Amino acid sequence: MSGMTDGRQQATDFLAVVLENVELRQQLAEVQDQCIELAVDAGGLHAEIQSLRAQLLDAERACNRWRSLAEQRLAG
Known part of the structure; x- marks a missing residue:
């Protein structure tokens, strides 16, 4: 009888390992x-950041042009 019990215990243990493996998979x-x-989201965020940086650069250039124009008018 002990041999059958050992066999059943081994089968039970094996089944437990198989089930755990399935859950882990x-x-x-x-x-x-x-x-x-997350990778897709990160790619989208990267593209958005690049676009915002380009917009910021354009805005900074426009601001510098206006500043230069204002300084020229004040000077002369």
Whole structure:
């Protein structure tokens, strides 16, 4: 009888390991999906930052032109 009990215990332990493996694989798949979503979001944010930097540069140039024009009018 002990041999059957040992066999059942081994089968139970094996099944527990298999189930844990399945759960861990599911968690890994979910985390991988989240990583992909984060990478896509990061790419979008990077593009937006680049656009905002370009807009800021344009605004700074316009401000400098206006400042220069105002200084010229005040000077002369």
